[in-house]
Amino acid sequence: MCVSVLSERKLRLSRRRFLGAALAGAMTWALPAGCRLPQPALLRGTTTATNRRPNILLIMSDEHDPAVSGCYGDPVARTPHLDALAREGVLFDAFYTTSPLCVPARLSFLSGKYPSHMGVWNNDCWLPSDDMPTIPHLLNAAGYESYLSGKMHLDITRRYGLTELFPSDWNRWAKKGRGRRRLPDDQHVNKNNWLKRAADFKVDETSPVLEHDRQVTEACCQFLRNRRPDEAPFFLIAGYLAPHFPLTIPAAQDNYRDRLPMPTVPEGYLETLPLNYQHVRRASGVVDAEEATVKRGRELYWGLVEWVDGAIGQVLSALADSPVADNTIVIYTADHGENKGDHGMWWKNCMFDSAARIPLIVRWPERWPGGQRRSGPCSLVDLSRTILEIAGLQAPADWAGRSLLGWLDDPQLHWDGLAVSEYYGYNIASGFAMVRQGNFKYVFHARMNREYGPERELYDLEADPQELHNLASQPAQQDRLKAMHALLLRELGESPNVTEQRCRRSLAKGYKRASDRLPTPEEDDTGAPNETP
Helix, strand or coil, rough: CCHHHHHHHHHHHHHHHHHHHHHHHHHHHHCCCCCCCCCCCCCCCCCCCCCCCCCEEEEEECCCCCCCHHHEEEEEECCCHHHHHHHEEEEECCECCCCCCHHHHHHHHHCCCHHHHCCCCCCCCCHHHHHHCCCHHHHCCCCCCEEEEEEECCEEECCCCCEEEECCCHCECCCCCCCCCCCCCCCCCCCHHHHHHCCCEEEEECCCHHHHHHHHEEEHHHHHHHHHHHHHHHECCCCCCCCCCHHHHHHHHCCCCCCCCCCCCCCCCHHHHHHHHHHHHHCCCCCCCHHHHHHHHHHHHEEEEHHHHHHHHHHHHHHHCCCCCHHHHEEEEEEECCCCCHCCCCCCCCCHHHEEECCEEECCCCCCCCCCEECCEHHHHHHHHHHHHHCCCCCCCCCCCCHHHHHCCCHHHHHHHEEEEECCCCCCCCEEEEEEEECEEEECCCCCCCCCCCEEEEECCCCCCCCCCCCCCCCHHHHHHHHHHHHEEEEEEECCHHHHHHHHHHHHHHHCCCCCCCCCCCCCCCCCCCCCC
């Protein structure tokens, strides 16, 4: 299927290039204030003989805690391809998602803004419009061609400037823009949620994740091998589902039985978690998770990380064999992490590093020597700006973040950045936001009602890397607490208490769609079902 789709796509795009050349000048007026088209010359400081703008291959996995990979220090995880990418590139140790949930994180990345600034609260949301400035829109206007292979969790009617290499079900949702809050005193435990997930803890050669990601790999490999240096520069997103649930792995990756430590959960610790996290535990059904199931789930998660590492290795091998290899930047990241039993939690939906910290590796030997590390906090919106600057573009003035390009060029550059992340998604009584600066992380949970909240978390990640000791109530930390709260408010522009009320009004109202139904198979060649969160 991928062969025919790609062939048809190539024919259509050859016509688009002709039209694009004629329309390039006309499109310039539509660029937002503060955004300029790139110059023909390649970026400053490069050694490439030809003055060609670089291609950009962005590989985004789903739910990968970077701690589960060799290059981030795991002595057990087998990730040879990511490890090699890190040896050849620059690895970022303190890179964070802008939201520990798929759609808010991905749309934040594409649009260069925090989720609350766009009203993207949960997986049932979209950007305010399909034609608002996004990385693909801006790159396309500057002469790039932007492609998507696999998941970006898009609404069926919107692509934000991306052309799909194959029709992924995960880009065919009918977004409603709705959601609700748990009551603060709700004690209900959804045991079926965990039991349903745990039923897929198994060894098998096929699963929805594995089959989807095999298509991603096939389409990317074919695209890269067939791409010619004389074609327009490309921006390609390889959107993998793994290592997201279901935790089903082929037998070849079942390599971690009895080799992993159990999560560190001190006695009495779970009762000290913020109320929102206790709600997440109840709603996900993990309150009564049996130790044997937790153990097996962790073994399979490590195995699924190993499997997706192999898939990424195939894409990198195809790139190495491609005529465009020398002029292609490779970026590896994820949308969010995975708790995998840490803190008594699974999935994401919290601000612990297991869920909110994500991998970032950037490789371009033409410009940056390999084997380097960067340690200061940064996030997906910083990467958004970086990609535009790599292409010679300046980001729109209202985008968040700072470009990482100068820091990539100069490891001695003083980086005083920060990382902000927000969560207004599912299974909580109120939204919350995090800021990390230096070695400290601060989390503010918005007031739930007049009786509950707000709550705060403060962690010293140097002294307490497992985040087991909340310092927010200590008298010696009150000045730091106030300073970090002020920093969070300055970055976001308003208190999470205000944002939470906006969110509730928005989720209650939802979207007005011309039709809530999905296209029939005759109208859309996937016939994809409308997935639920």
